[in-house]
Amino acid sequence: xxxxxxxxxxxxxxxxxxxxxxxxxxxxxxxxxxxxxxxxxxxxxxxxxxxxxxxxxxxxxxxxxxxxxxxxxxxxxxxxxxxxxxxxxxxxxxxxxxxxxxxxxxxxxxxxxxxxxxxxxxxxxxxxxxxxxxxxxxxxxxxxxxxxxxxxxxxxxxxxxxxxxxxxxxxxxxxxxxxxxxxxxxxxxxxxxxxxxxxxxxxxxxxxxxxx
Ligand SMILES: N[C@@H](CCC(=O)N[C@@H](CS)C(=O)NCC(=O)O)C(=O)O
Numbered sequence: 001x002x003x004x005x006x007x008x009x010x011x012x013x014x015x016x017x018x019x020x021x022x023x024x025x026x027x028x029x030x031x032x033x034x035x036x037x038x039x040x041x042x043x044x045x046x047x048x049x050x051x052x053x054x055x056x057x058x059x060x061x062x063x064x065x066x067x068x069x070x071x072x073x074x075x076x077x078x079x080x081x082x083x084x085x086x087x088x089x090x091x092x093x094x095x096x097x098x099x100x101x102x103x104x105x106x107x108x109x110x111x112x113x114x115x116x117x118x119x120x121x122x123x124x125x126x127x128x129x130x131x132x133x134x135x136x137x138x139x140x141x142x143x144x145x146x147x148x149x150x151x152x153x154x155x156x157x158x159x160x161x162x163x164x165x166x167x168x169x170x171x172x173x174x175x176x177x178x179x180x181x182x183x184x185x186x187x188x189x190x191x192x193x194x195x196x197x198x199x200x201x202x203x204x205x206x207x208x209x210x211x212x
Contacts, residue, residue: 004029004059004060005060006033006058007035007056007057007059007060009038009057010039011209012117012206013117013118014038014056015115019057019069019168020059020069020073020076021033021057022199022202026164027076027083027160028083029076029080029083036050038056051067055067057069058072059075069104070100073166077162084159085162086162096149096161096163104166107137109129109130109131109133116172119206119207121176123177125180138167139183139186142186143185146188146189154192155189156189164193167193168199171190171194171199172199175194
């Protein structure tokens, strides 16, 4: 056992939770999952008692708790170097970190106007308020990563990396809010990501959550 416990929010809604969950699942790293429903009267109290930041996700390992999706994924990459969760090549790794950081700190129009609702297809396709600009930038990023660095596999940097986990909720949005116009490379990347067993497992969890 790895002794890792990842605490996440609703699978249908919590885009930040999806990222480290997807990383661990896709990389085949065992972990215990703990769930906190986000839209309940008791949510705030539970989060303030359990989570260092009052937010999800957070990771518990031995005697430490770590919060924030990117910090969690960096820690996992250090714990499991054999999984090569960043590209091995130094320049590719530096670009992967830039691409990841840009998502972590940016694309606020897309995140605000198109919140992740994993199970609902056919959501209203509004592209005002900077959404189209964010889509265009992500399309450019995905396209250039696939062309320049993607030859070793189906992911942004060929092999699966933290950069892919960081964009997993965008893949969901580009399905549920479609049609979104993407380059052939970016569209094929979206389809590959959306078809992964880890993505399907998250979607099944989201459906079960709603049904329950
Ligand atoms: N920068 C944080 C963002 C975490 C965040 O905003 N989480 C949301 C859920 S996706 C949350 O916990 N919201 C609390 C609430 O809805 O009460 C990260 O990368 O993990």
